[in-house]
Amino acid sequence: MKRNNFTSKGQVQKFARNILNTYQVDLSLMQLSCSTRTIHLIGTLVGTDGGDLSAEEINSMITELSFGGQVQSTLDNWDLNGGTARKIGKKFNNQDD
Numbered sequence: 001m002k003r004n005n006f007t008s009k010g011q012v013q014k015f016a017r018n019i020l021n022t023y024q025v026d027l028s029l030m031q032l033s034c035s036t037r038t039i040h041l042i043g044t045l046v047g048t049d050g051g052d053l054s055a056e057e058i059n060s061m062i063t064e065l066s067f068g069g070q071v072q073s074t075l076d077n078w079d080l081n082g083g084t085a086r087k088i089g090k091k092f093n094n095q096d097d
Contacts, residue, residue, distance in 0.1 A: 004088040008066065009034045015068040023061045024048045030075075039065050052077070058085035063083070 012034040020027060030043035033091045046054055053061075062080055065071045073080040077089045 006036050009036055012036060012039060012068050016065055019061060019064050020035075022064075023053065023057060025053070025061075026050070032068070036069070038070045038072055039072070041070055041075060043074075044076045045078050053089075055085045055087065 033040040079086040
């Protein structure tokens with residue numbers, strides 16, 4: 001797949017949000033910062049059901065996002081730098097025990 005040539009950060013933002021929604025990422029726990037060349041994910045990466053995504057799902061998601069620009073991350077629970085997803089920290093749980 002060829003890299004898209006977005007002319008505005010709004011186009012990149014819409015592209016990235018569509019992909020994150022496809023993978024059912026909870027956007028209320030993440031910030032998305034985009035330019036015409038980069039997509040930066042900030043916060044906690046979890047599914048809309050509050051559960052963790054698998055490393056395979058995240059790697060596929062990052063591959064798709066990379067067609068919109070270079071993917072960077074500052075996530076609490078996943079390290080996406082270096083091209084592969086690596087779990088860090090504790091599992092996020094949004095329910096009281």
